Amino acid sequence: MKPNKPYEAYTGMVFNIQHFSLHDGPGIRTVVFFKGCPLRCPWCANPESQRFTREITWDKKKCRLCLHCVQQYPQVFQHRQGEILVDQLVAQACGSRLDPVDICLYDALDSEGEEKSAGQIIREVCKDKAFYSESGGGITLSGGEVLAQPEFALAILRLAKENGLHRAAETTCYTTPAVFREFLAEIDYLLFDVKHFTDQKHRSIVGVPLPPITENIRLAVASGKDILARIPLVPGFNDTLADVDGFAAYFQEVGIKKVQLLPFHQFGENKYRTLHRSYAFTGVDALHKEDLQEHARRFAGFGIECMI
Structure with a gap:
């Protein structure tokens, strides 16, 4: 991105800024949630994040x-x-x-959803700068999909660097390689979700093709950056031991050696009601802790470290 205005002036749509987060990167973090996502995961816990408008x-x-x-x-x-x-x-x-x-x-x-400038975001994030220094924390960009608003994201990340902040991002990796390379150069820690290992299921259920994501994951691995692949385990979609085998083969192919399992939950169900949208997972049972442990052992058998 060649800036045609000060980074502070770039604007984008966000739906939340969460202070004192402990689960979106190292240390104490402020998470900026971008609004808008090209994927349409039916289990999405934040349906308010999907559309690009208020x-x-x-x-x-x-x-x-x-x-x-x-x-x-x-x-x-x-x-x-x-x-x-x-x-x-x-x-x-x-x-x-x-x-x-x-x-x-x-x-x-x-x-x-509210339109904010990158300058407004950084001023809000820097209010907790003392906590970042003590804990090794910083700013995390999340979504929605961060890469769907690339100029806004890059402006925030560059301002964060100017302010000495550790920069992390949570993404689906769905964008062009050119955008992803520029984005990757501006972050210190990358967390990304892998929904499925086959293009057919990815297209039919998630709504976008898998190959562009795979190409960008390869770029992330080759960059040598600190990265963490995560699997949101979804009943009936990707949560069987056979799926573990498929994921393991996929990760071996792209060079992923560590993965985190994200257990299924229904915390976002009421959000669908407030938006007058149907929710596809009412009453659906998730895997038990023992099942997750069995999945982790299966990954270990492929030489892939697995966290729960």
Whole structure:
């Protein structure tokens, strides 16, 4: 990226900035969650991260059905069968004039997504700089998909370097090799999820092809950077011992020697309700701890270190 303006001026869409995180890289970290992702994983724990625009959410548990929102903005909100429906396109057109927090008297409405500048992000992250120094922490860019907003991500990372921050990122590695090389040069630690080891399943379930991801994983391995591959174990998709064998063969091919298993959970189920989206994994059982340990032993048999 050849900057045509100061790094501080680049803008992008984020949906959360989480301070004092301990699970997204070494030490105490501030995680910046980018909004927007080209993948469509049906198990996604953060459905609010998928679209690239601001979205209005409605929490049925908090709503009193006073219909104040419908009366104030009938073009945005509709009442049907005990539900408040949101026209996201109209809400988007309203922009900042529509503040759901001010509209609802009972905090049932909220918004996900806000445009921020790289300068704003760095100023927020640097508030905890003393904790990073003591713990070996820093900034982590997450998503959504960081690489879907590459100029914004690179601007933040370069500002982070100027401020002496350790830089990590969580990504799917789905982008062009040119973008990935530039991105890789700006980070100290890379965490990436591998959803599946076959292109057919990757395309049909996740929604994007696997080969571009594989090419970028090879680049990450060849770079000598500190990297960690992770597998989000999803019931019925990639959680059998036969899948372990497939992943192991894939990792051996691309040069991955260490992997972390991410157990399946349903913590994001209610988020789907607030966005009026269906959730495909209601009542689905995850693997038990003993199963995960068996998976780890299987990986070890292939010479791949496995963390749970």
